[in-house]
Structure formats: structure tokens, C-alpha cells
Amino acid sequence: MTSRGGETFGIARAVSEIDELLTRPLPEAGPTAYEWLPVTQEWTLIKGRGFLIAPLWESDSFTGLYGSEWDEASEAGEANLAALADALDDRWGPHRQAGMRVPMMRKIANEPMPLLFRTLCDNDLLGDLSVWGPTGPSGRRPGAGPGPGPEGGRRWVGVSVSQCDGDAPMILTAAVTDQPLTELPG
Numbered sequence: 001m002t003s004r005g006g007e008t009f010g011i012a013r014a015v016s017e018i019d020e021l022l023t024r025p026l027p028e029a030g031p032t033a034y035e036w037l038p039v040t041q042e043w044t045l046i047k048g049r050g051f052l053i054a055p056l057w058e059s060d061s062f063t064g065l066y067g068s069e070w071d072e073a074s075e076a077g078e079a080n081l082a083a084l085a086d087a088l089d090d091r092w093g094p095h096r097q098a099g100m101r102v103p104m105m106r107k108i109a110n111e112p113m114p115l116l117f118r119t120l121c122d123n124d125l126l127g128d129l130s131v132w133g134p135t136g137p138s139g140r141r142p143g144a145g146p147g148p149g150p151e152g153g154r155r156w157v158g159v160s161v162s163q164c165d166g167d168a169p170m171i172l173t174a175a176v177t178d179q180p181l182t183e184l185p186g
Helices: 011-023 067-092 101-108 115-122
Strands: 033-036 043-048 051-058 096-098 129-135 155-162 171-177
Touching: 011 051, 011 067, 011 155, 011 171, 043 115, 051 115, 067 129, 067 155, 067 171, 101 115, 115 171
Parallel strands: none
Antiparallel strands: 033 043, 043 051, 051 171, 096 129, 129 155, 155 171
């Protein structure tokens, strides 16, 4: 799955990794590309025109979990997302939601949609996004001190937790983009 399997979730580490994503250059052109760990072939980053997607945490597999055990494991993933959203709310103010229902329906109907949403759908990253932005590449709110560095531009951040099927692990991801990250109209 991802390079995060077996790691314990940590808010400080997740926030730091989002900060690092905000400083990276975003691809201006070319096909969507994946970075993988060489031996295990677990993905570490997805890069596409104007965006980056990175795993922040991956749960254990849900195989063999039923009833209350399954519910507890699911709630742990949702709690990690909520804790991260609270930390980012403290930094950037209240987040907005960008639902993934419309992108899922567009994918099923093979209808066009922005590349970021297409890539999220293609990788079963279907959890609704908690979104902040615009921010500068440094992660600062616009107008909050020195402006962005030489990278320039504004960025939007979205985080979500997803599970592609009932036995699969939950994956907490961050997406950083240079395009406004808003819910697609239905």
C-alpha cells in the first residue's frame, strides 16, 4: 500500500510533513508520476500537474475485524484525521469540506474533472477533504508576516482518511495544490 504501514500516527510529524510539502515545487506539466520505496514498491508521493499527494499514516489491515473491533479501528482513523484537522485549524483557521461524492460519480460516468480529483479517485482516496487555503508555500496565511519565498504563489491543503474496501487499511493523506480546492458542483 503506502510507505506508512506500521507507523504510529503523530500529529507533530504529520504537520511537519505537510509543511515540507508546502515548500516543494509543484509539477507544471507532464504526466502524473509516483514515487515508490525501491524494495517494497509502497508509494510515498504522487505528483501531478499542480499538485502533490502524500500518505501521512496507514492503519493495519482490517482483515479479520468484525463488529465492534472493526468500528474501533475505523474510529481510530477518523480520530487521527480530526486531531490533525484541529491542529491545522489552530494554524490556518477553520477548514472547509470538499466532498468526494461528486468526483466518485464523475469517475463512474467517465466524465471530466480536475486532475487532482481524478487522481484521488484513481487511487481510491475517496474520503471527504478537510481544506485550508490559500496559504503561501511556507504554510503562512497570506498577510501573516514575510511573504512566500522564491517559489511564490498560493497553495491549498486538503487532508482526508480513506479506505478502499472493508478489509483494507485506512490511509490518511495530504494533498497540496496551486489551484483552489473546492467541492465540485453536482
